Every structure is written in structure tokens, then in C-alpha cells.
Amino acid sequence: MTSADIATPRLAFSRTKRHWLLRGAQRHVTVVIGGMLITLLVGTALLAPVLATHDPLALNVAHRLRAPSAEHWFGTDNLGRDVFSRTVYGGRISLLVGLGVAALTTLIGSVLGLLAGMYRWFDSVIMRIMDGLMAIPAILLAVAMMALARPGLLTVVIAITVPEVPRMVRLVRSVVLVIRELPYVEAATAIGARMPRLLLRHILPNALTPIIIQATYVCASAVLIESYLGFLGVGIPPEIPSWGNILSDGRSYVQLAFWIIFFPGMFLGFMVLAINMLGDGLRDMLDPRLARRF
């Protein structure tokens, strides 16, 4: 037998696999559009120092409330700061908050969910706490938490994460409850797999798809809630140009200078839309059972 004989079936396999992915992408236009939008918006955020035409913090009172022009693409705000530069820099903060919250929620939610799914006593305690947390409206809870601590980037991330955790815990727990009864877990137990290994090697990888999908939704929701906190004036310290803070600065001038909130608002809306579309698309592609449920 030559090596080519062995290589041929492998190649065929990889081709069908690519076909499957390509077909998936064609069928799920949302993933492609969402992904492209995200790439574009993340690109502008990452390239903010190159793209920005002005210093996002530089005051220029002589140029205050200027309408969009060749000099100031998105106009200037009440202190004469360049709205375009602030918007592209603001994307970095909002993305950082979104990713931070998604990562933290996924970490805490997965750990608690896995434990709740595996240990009954832990389950009854932790799920009661999660029920209580879910009963407090998310924005109210986040706003209240901001009142308790020194405002800062980390505080905002924590204040948004806490209300998001219960849904992740519930999701992971429900998935674990299904997986732990599957024959292969029984088989793993039978050959002597112990708890940490059983959880990390056998159960977690199979629960990953719904966790990733949920994490994208958490990220979208976090970007949105950061803007609400900023808008309400209780978010990240006002000197940092996050999208929420730019919108908060602009709201008093909305009738005079709509561009201060219009452009960052559009960036924000399209960012959340893109992440949601990616989440919807991923769900349809990776988990048809979940797609039918929602």
C-alpha cells in the first residue's frame, strides 16, 4: 500500500467537511453579514490611532457644536472634541467591556453550572441564589452596583456581569443534566474516570456549543448595557470616551447637534446587531435543535 492510497480518503473527507461549512455559510447569510460587520467595526476600533483625525480628548472650544464637515467628519461636541475620533476610540472601550463581560460570565457561569449539574446539594443552593438574582431587573441591579463602588472600567464589567451570570448558569446546568445521562459518560465512569477529568474532558467539551452561542448574546447585551449605564450617567468615568459616555455628553444637545449621538449610536447599534446576527447564525449552524426552540 502506498502512502497515496491512505491520503486519498483523508482528502475526500476534508473536502466534504469544507463543503459542509461552505454550504452552511451560504445557507446562513446572517453569519456572513454579521461576521463582516463585526470585522469592520472591530477593525475601526483596533485601528483607532491610525483612523482618528484628531485627539479624542483634545478640547477646542472655538470649534464647539460644529456640524459634520471635511475637517470634522462626524462634527464636534459641546466642548469642541472631534466626534469621529471619539467614536472610533469609544469602540475600543465598548468592545473591551463586551468581551470582558462575556469572558467573565462564561467563566463563572460554566463553573457554577457544571457544579450545579453534577452535585445535587450545590444545585439546590446555587439555583435559589440564581433565581433571586434573576428576579432583580438587570439594568436596575447594574445601576445599583455602580452606586456602591468607585466607578471604573472593572466596576462596570462586574456590574454588568453579575446580572448576566444566572442565565449562563441555568443554560450550562441544563446542558450538563442532559449530557451526564448519555451512554458515553456512563462508559467513561465505568472505565474509572474521576470527577475533575469527567467534567473537563468529557462533559465540558460537549457543552461548549451552547455556551459559545450564549456568550455571543452576553457580549451583545453587555455592549448595550454599557451604553445605558453611560447614558444614565452612572457608567465608566466621564473622561473616558466610551460610546455610553459620548451619548451621555450628547443628550443635552440632541436638538442642537444630533450628530453627537447619531453617529456613535449607529456604531453601537450596528455592533450589537452584528454580534446578535453572528449569535443567531452560529446557533442555526451549530445547533439545529436549539434553533428550533427559539
Next chain:
Amino acid sequence: MINFVLRKIGSTAIVMMVVAVIVFVMIRVGPGDPAAVIAGDHATSEDIDRIRRSLGLDEPMLYQFLHWIGRLLGGDLGQSLFSRKPVLELIAGRLEPTLSLAATTMTFAVCSAIPLGIVAAWQVGRWIDRAVMALATVAFSFPIFIIGYGLVWGFALKLRWLPVQGFRPLSQGPAPYLTHLVLPSLTLGLVFMALLTRMTRSTMIEVLGEDYIRTARSKGLSQLPILFKHALRNAAVPIVTTIGSGIALLIGGVVVAESVFAIPGVGRLTIEAVTQRDYPVIQGVLLLASLAYVLINLLVDLSYGLFDPRIRSIP
């Protein structure tokens, strides 16, 4: 059925208890010291100690908690640190705008989302379904204030059909009351509608695939009775559940919408309390908002019996 009702009431009481513990612990373990905040930047440590004693913050934690719970059960939410008025009175004074806004929002959202969801499920995969889903995804993604300012710009500033902002109590006549509520409830309703439309659509798609729908079709029933009598009734439980859990989203949205439209409701009270660090008011709002959410969801759970006779027969 009675057992079912009692069990639901019991679990609701437990959830409220947990909420009370969370709210209590949150204020006390937070890195900010309430006494120091109240005393201000120039306070001496004696001042802070005096305030701490007057708030009872020097007592043992468990004693404080039991004392606090005892007063809560008696309907005493404490008093504002700044205006010295009882928290309950402050909140009651702001309820009318908030409840009005919540009610009109809910009515608009339910009345638009259920028909849209049904049509989308019926025409699944066709252009009308795609249009409805696109609208729902966009409405769910754009921040409330952008939608709100957009509507204000169009309907209030350009067309001049509706007032820009503010609230008029019902006692000043129904016309100004309603016109001031149109834009805020439309703004907030779009978000809620998006959520509800998605849920109605997906549940209806699932139900429309069931055997009894095929039976109804093969009996020769026409489209409308199948959609509304057979399918919607069976999709009711998940839809009503989504309405119930969406209340949390609605309460949060009201806070933002009140800020956009300068409506003097509970949401504005909360933001004022947060910027002043008025802890008793913050606690009171959190507790009452959660209570409202939990009670509405209790009603939702109990309403399942109306839609699904199988639940009525649970021992």
C-alpha cells in the same frame, strides 16, 4: 391544583427572601462605606462613627438583618438619607408615570408582536417572515435612546404631531395623558415587541409541525381557525412565559425611557438616588421592582391552567 398553587406561592416567597438577602448583603459588602459616603469628603472619623451608629451599622450583621427584615415585613422601607421622607412614600409618589408607561408599552408590544409572530410562522421562510425577523433583530439591537430620539425627531420635531417629552397625569385629562405616552411606549414597546415576536414565531413554527395541526388541516379546516384556535392556544404557555420574564427587561427599559423623555417616574428616582448614593431608596426600588417581577411571574405560572388543562390536573 391547590397543591400546585401553594407550591408556586411558596417558591415565590423563597425567591423574594433570597432577593432581600442579596440586596442587604450588596449594600454591606460593597467597597463603599455608606457612612463615609453620607458624611462626605471633609468628615472626620468621629463624624463617620456617629453616622454609622445612627444607621445601626455598628450592630452585628445578623442582628441588623433580622431587624431590617422585621421592618420590611411591616411595610417600612426606611427613609431617604437626603429628603428624610419614607422610601415607600417617595416611590408611591412616582408610580403613576411608571405604571402608565409600563401598561401602554405592554399593550402595544403584545398587540403587535403576537400577530406579527403568527404571520411570520405561517409564512416561514418567505419574504414576510424575513422582514419581520429583520425588524425584530434590529429593534432588539439598537439602544432605546437612539430609537427614542429618532421617533422624537420625526413625530415631535418635524411633524409636530406629538409632544417632545414630559408626562401629564391622568387627572389633567385623558388627551394630554395619552399623547405624552405615545412616543415613550412606542420606543420601549419596539424592544419588547422584538423579543415577543421571536418567541411567538418560533413556538408557533414548532406547534404548526405537530400531528394535530395536520389532522385539523386534513379535516378541511381553513387557515384562520387552525392558526388561532388550534395553534395559538397550544403556543400560549411559552408566549405568556416570555411576557412574564420580559417584565425584567421592561422595568430596566422604563428606567432608560424615563430618562430619554424626562418622565418623573420611579426610574428617575432611582437614578437620582444612585447619583446621591441614597442607599435606602436604592434598596427600596430594588426590592419593590423584584417584588413586582416575582408577583407577575407567579400570576403567569398560575395562568398556565387556563391554557393547558393538563396543568390543572397536576395533583
